[in-house]
Amino acid sequence: MEHLEFQMFANEILSRLPTKCVARLRCVSKQWRYELSSHLFAIIHYRRTAKYEDRKLITLTKSSIDLHNLISGKVDISSRKIISFPVDTCLSNLTILASEYGLLLIFIHWLPNELILWNPTTNQFLNLCDKKPKFFFDLKKDAVGIYIDSSNDVKILLLQCRKDDVVPRVYSRNTCEWKTLTLLKGPDYGSSLYWLSSGTLCNNVLYFPSPHYWTPAKSYTIAFDVDSETFSKVSIPQCTDVIGRQSSFFKIRNTLHMFIFGNTPEKK
Template sequence: MERLQFEMFANEILSRLPTKCVGRLRCVSKQWRYELSSHLFASIHYRRMANNLNRKVMMLTKTSIDNHNLIGGTLEISSRKIISFPVDTHLSNLIFLVSQYGIILMCIQWRPDELIIWNPTTNQLVNLCDKKPKKIFDLREDAVGIYMDSSNDLKILLLQRRKDDVIPRMYSRKTSEWKTLNFLKGADYGSSLYWWSSGTLCNNVLYFPSPHYWTPAKSYTIAFDVESEIFSKVSIPQHTGVVGRQNRDP
């Protein structure tokens, strides 16, 4: 009962505090650190902060990772704070692939197959390629997306393109394991003539645009329903050449 009461206190009250304050409160005790580090609290806190008009923007330069306040749509340069990165590498080697829930999914150039989850607030980092199977990510061929399922488990969806086939793998932060999903049947999904974009999350669906290099009419989008874990193909509307009609006097 005591733990349940504290969990309600954390989710309903502490989740409304700024990120910096939450980070300090994690040092109060082991219980506070445990509750304020949970997937559920992180999800609730992110959603509350997302509705805040005062947001922050992270900027990656050649020499630093900068954090700025964004107040009322205006970037405050004077609020600049430098964020340290927990890996000893030149910042020009970092590639930010996609971000969601305050988490950044990224890779490091010149280190083959490294796919990394980084939380800039806590400065915690997990190399997903330390898990089986290894050599899992190819920057030139693969696409990734982040989402939170109904159980508040942060998951990574990876679309691997191997020998003209697409192998979808899903990583769970709760279990720290990968599992293979079923993909669509049909030709050309793994063709190297398609360029894969990172996934965009909208209404519990991840969308992966896949434009064709030479023939725009062949372009399509792969949609992934995060609840049913089912893929579907969405055709991209083609340009009809109709610009508009001008009003004419009768």
């Protein structure tokens, strides 16, 4: 009963405090450290503090990871603070793949290849690789997306393309385990998918665009419903007034961007 009462106190009261105050309160006792370091508290705290005008911007360069304050939508240059990455590697080997609720999904390429889930606020991280690094993630072939389900569990969707086959896998932060899902039936997606970027989350759906540079008419998008954990195929509206393959490619990309965010391209 005492545990539940303190948990309610932490989630309802302490979650409204600034991040620095929460960090100090973790030193009060083991119980405080446990509750204030829990995944549920982190989600609640982020959702409440994200409403404030003062937010943070992280920039990754070859020499440093910089943290700036965002005040009323503008970067405060004077607030620059250099933070360290918890894994010993050259910063030029890091690529930010996705982000959600203050968590960053980082790819470390070269040797070894690793996929890292990192919380810059607490500097805690998880290495998501459960296989040999060189067989786990391929930046040129695979795609990833990050989301939070209805139970407040942080999940990572990984689409691994191996030998003309795409294997979708989902990682759960709560269970620290991967599970394999089933992709759509039909064509050979492994030999036809060309990922444009990591997944874009909108209205509990992750979208993965698959543009065909040489044949724009064959371009489409793979949609993943995070609630039902099922896939669907979405056609991309075609542009008929485009001259040149390169222009067509960029028009499809821009059309897809507007489509994902609920806007309809104007007809000419």
